[in-house]
Amino acid sequence: MPEYGGSPESTSSAAMHPGGDDPESELERKIHLLFERSVSSVQDYSSKIHQMYLSPALARARAFSETHPVLSLFIGIYSILSFVPIAVFFFSTIFILFASITVALAAATILSGFIISLSGFFLFCTLFWVSLVSISVTALALVVYQLKRLVINLRGESTWQTGTKKWVFELQEFALSRLPKKSHADNSRIQEPPRVAQPEDTPVKMEAVESNLF
Secondary structure, three states: OOOOOOOHHHHHHHHHOOOOOOHHHHHHHHHHHHHHHHHHHHHHHHHHHHHHHHHHHHHHHHHHHHHOHHHHHHHHHHHHHHHHHHHHHHHHHHHHHHHHHHHHHHHHHHHHHHHHHHHHHHHHHHHHHHHHHHHHHHHHHHHHHHHHHHHHHHHHOOOHHHHHHHHHHHHHHHHHHHOOOOOHHHHHHHOOOOOOOOOOHHHHHHHHHHHHHO
């Protein structure tokens, strides 16, 4: 019988994946290749930057330090010592800028709230005085209207007593028409007619009268 180089499980897995590779291993291999390409590209860019900029700058600095040792020492010490003040200046500038913006926003919010509250108070006072003026004007209009009705009634009647009584009656009707109306039950109770004596009550009353006479 011919012998095969693998077990039945490997044969079945190979049959399921014709390429002979696991999908997970293929993905890991692609990720590894991508990572290697990224690392190689970073190394290439860093080597180019080093060759194009850093190496010439270091060479020039070395040549300058060899030709001017005292000046190069002064520049190095000055650069090291001035780094801290420059950093403090930049950080303090950024902090002051953000603090100023925060304080300005807070002050603007507080000031706007105060102005809105003051405006609301003045609006309330104005509306209160407007309501008082409206009530006064309405009352004055009613007084003028009633005086006009009084004059009309005095001119329309023969005597001023009759005209005054008619005006008082109209004023009462006007005031009663503005009052809330009573319910139907109350009206029916008030307007209920008095009880009339029935015919059968008459003999009893007549007997009481005769007993009093005798």
